[in-house]
Amino acid sequence: MSDHLMATNETHMANQTQLHEALDEAPMGLFHLRAVLTAGAGFFTDAYDLFIIGAALVLLKGQWHLNKEMIGLLGSTSLIAAFVGAFIFGRIADVFGRKKVYGLEASIMAIGAILSAFAPSVIWLLVFRFVMGLGIGGDYPVSAVLMSEYANRKDRGKLVSLVFSMQALGLIAGPIVAMTLLASGVNENIAWRIMLGLGAIPALAAIYFRRTMPESPRYEAQVRGETKVASANIFRFSNGAIQSEQDTAPVKRMTFAQFIANPRLMLTLLGTAGTWFLFDYAYYGNSISTPLIMKLIAPHASALTAESWSLIIFAVAAVPGYILAFSTIDKIGHKKLQLIGFSVMGLAFLLMGIIPGITTMVVPFLVLYAISYFFAEFGPNTTTFVLSSELFPVSMRTTGHGFSAGFAKLGAFIGVFVFPILTGTLGLAGTLDITFVFALVGMLLTFLLPEPNGQSLEKLSDDSSTAKESGGRLRAM
16 A cells, blocks of 8 residues: 555544544533434334233233234234344445434334234234334334434443433333223223324334434444535534534445454454343343233233233333433443343342242232343343444444344344243243343353443444554455
């Protein structure tokens, strides 16, 4: 490489650094909140759509005479679709840009929810829930990475966690909708259709707001080399809070083959995807089956009573866990918080599994169940989402997050599908013992990951040094 070309590359990287530093050091402002709400609207929808099926299944079980295998399949089919959607949309967003798919996945969610409400049979409901799940899977990598790339260095964990915390509102909304319909005496065949169809409303709202967001400034500058465009977009979006007029050429994007051949990135992927897979097995298996769990510990309770207990668990345990997570994650550390959450959540599962007779004692069981929920949110449910958005290079960031989220939803699919089956063979206590093992392994895999707290995305992913060492050898796809 000529001295002139090397000097030009050095100048390009210096210019890029100035844009990145402007983003990293910008004080948290209203434009950050706008980005949180725009991205978070999708996660409200994700949570509502994924977890409302638990309430609907209580009604569908009797109407369509479903066996345990079909209950498990209905509860989990959107999760296996999310596994596919996260891979596909995560890769597309790195190749063509985040904004290209931002809104498309929300449209798919809305279509799937509407069609689910009009499903004429269990087979068609499975098909429509699969369609919706594709959109949910696509929402994970794009929303997480866009927020991390807009965020400043100091508050990145908080801002990305705030996006994910919108899931808490979706968790609460589901039981409230179900309780309202059941208490109002709505015909059960109509009630479950309304429950599923209402998921289209927040998805439709998200479509408009997401199309108003500009492309990620880091992606625009680093991958496309359009620093002037990125600077102008972030200047407008932040109402002048971030200014950078530097021009630059792109850092050549890493190919997929180079990504999977990189030992450091593969170890990181094992950590992000493995911990998220193990957590989602435990979390979704329990959460979507919560109404069924309530019926197991109190078999004579009505559907309305079971939904009331679910709402109490979410409101008293899950919501405070989300709030404490986003308010402390940048103080505690992203990796450290994940370790804390896995360990206490796993201990709660262990106690529910080994204390004799606790699965027949409503109050003691609910206390431990609430503790497991609190430390799921104040821990790996938040941190797995955040860590996966931080630890990969910009040109492979949604790919890495998409792989992690995709494997997570595979774990969720397995958990939801087998949970009704395991409770029928091993009992609730035995099923929870297995969940404890998953939490324990998740804690151990967390040690594979670096601590990203307070560091710039460029330093974490080593983007600039990778480009410098390659001397321009990386080729665009």
